[in-house]
Amino acid sequence: MSTSRIRKEVDEALLAFVDRQRPALLTISDDLGPMLSALDALLGGGKRLRPAFCYWGWRAAGGEDVPGIVAAAASLELLQASALIHDDVMDSSDTRRGQPSVHRRFEALHRAQGWPGDAAAFGSGAAILLGDLCLAWSGEMFETCGLxxxxxxxxxxxxxxxxxxxxxxxxxxxxxxxxxxxxxxxxxxxxxxxxxxxxxxxxxxxxxxxxxxxxxxxxxxxxxxxxxxxxxxxxxxxxxxxxxxxxxxxxxxxxxxxxxxxxxxxxxxxxxxxxxxxxxxxxxxxxxxxxxxxxxxxxxxxxxxxxxxxxxxxxxxxxxxxxxxxxxxxxxxxxxxxxxxxxxxxxxxx
CATH class of the missing domain: 1.10.600.10 (Farnesyl Diphosphate Synthase)
Incomplete structure (x- = not known):
């Protein structure tokens, strides 16, 4: 499988997994929509190196080209999303992948809505929670990969x-x-x-x-x-x-x-x-x-x-x-x- 095909299949597996999670979150509350939007924006970028190395580790050990390995490898992108979100909070980074970092997105949401309280604290808190959610979902995606x-x-x-x-x-x-x-x-x-x-x-x-x-x-x-x-x-x-x-x-x-x-x-x-x-x-x-x-x-x-x-x-x-x-x-x-x-x-x- 070519690198470009691995990336395409990883992207498709990620999109499918998040789409399966989306209704459950929105059933809880429409207020969770911005969480999903922030995650969609973050997952839209990235080099997909970790899934590629995982896939070729599988093939190097004699594994066959089956859909389950792509889903297992793609779960590493949710782990990476968690790490990036938390890293940006700790570093007070303004941008990630050419767009506002997640905590800055939520900080801007707080200001745009005119909510009382500290916009920066809200942004950091929301980002930490989304990072935690990505960490949980990485394990769930791995366990349901089909292998x-x-x-x-x-x-x-x-x-x-x-x-x-x-x-x-x-x-x-x-x-x-x-x-x-x-x-x-x-x-x-x-x-x-x-x-x-x-x-x-x-x-x-x-x-x-x-x-x-x-x-x-x-x-x-x-x-x-x-x-x-x-x-x-x-x-x-x-x-x-x-x-x-x-x-x-x-x-x-x-x-x-x-x-x-x-x-x-x-x-x-x-x-x-x-x-x-x-x-x-x-x-x-x-x-x-x-x-x-x-x-x-x-x-x-x-x-x-x-x-x-x-x-x-x-x-x-x-x-x-x-x-x-x-x-x-x-x-x-x-x-x-x-x-x-x-x-x-x-x-x-x-």
Missing amino acids: DDISRRRGREVYDLMRTEVMCGQYLDMLEGTRGEATVATALRVVEYKSAKYTIERPLHLGAALAGARPDVTAALTGYGLPLGVAFQLRDDVLGVFGDPAETGKPAGDDLREGKRTVLVALSLERASDAQAAALRRRLGDPELDAAGVDELRTIIVETGGLAACEDMIGRYVEEAEAALEAAPVHDEARRALSELAVAATTRST
Whole structure:
């Protein structure tokens, strides 16, 4: 199955699942309509990488092309929706995928209706609840995917571990931002648990477990998936500072305003002069950082060699993943697809 076909079938499975849930919510109250509209808008975007890796983990382990695996893989998009909604609340992000973040949508609804009370608090509360709903629905969609009980039982342990790891990674990310002095090592720990495992390794493991993978196949998928997941997040860190807003769907330098203690920032601080480090620490995390301030910090990151060092790391992790994939005991169709996904995950502009 081609990447474009996987995406199409995942989109269809997601739409069908949400449409099945819609009447029950609207029976409770028409006031839940904005919740569904916010979810529809969020699910309308995204790269569908996690479902694609899950599908090819299944195929790599010998699974056949059956509808149940698409629905199981598509459930990861509801888990991702939950993570994004909560992440945007914690980061006070204004946009997601080129449109207002969920908590900003509900904040705007509060203001438009002229309701009393704190619009921002209402927005955050509503977003947290929608994120929780997406988390619950991710499990429901997985359990009703159509695969047999034995397959789902094999996958459930991986699914549970994946959800635990991403929440722990999110906490570590928040902790590093609070402490304000992440090293490359601590930033990489956040990358591993918040992104690398969650985005690539565990979706591969989920698909493989559902298919009853041999231990050597699972180990090979780790050898490929974990370094590729790190490279994916490092590319995301670069885009968070240097990406084109028209491509990324977020304002230029948004990660700098949010004060994200990324590997890119840690590499820059390691190489910075005292004056450069002081400027970077002083302006990082300033929510009022303007375009000139963003340019100043970008210049520091480039001149210290932080950007070049991060690009070198991306290249090394990709090479490690490619070498592991070349030696993996999987059939050629899965190998080709995973090789293409490696390029899509690490050379993207969004």
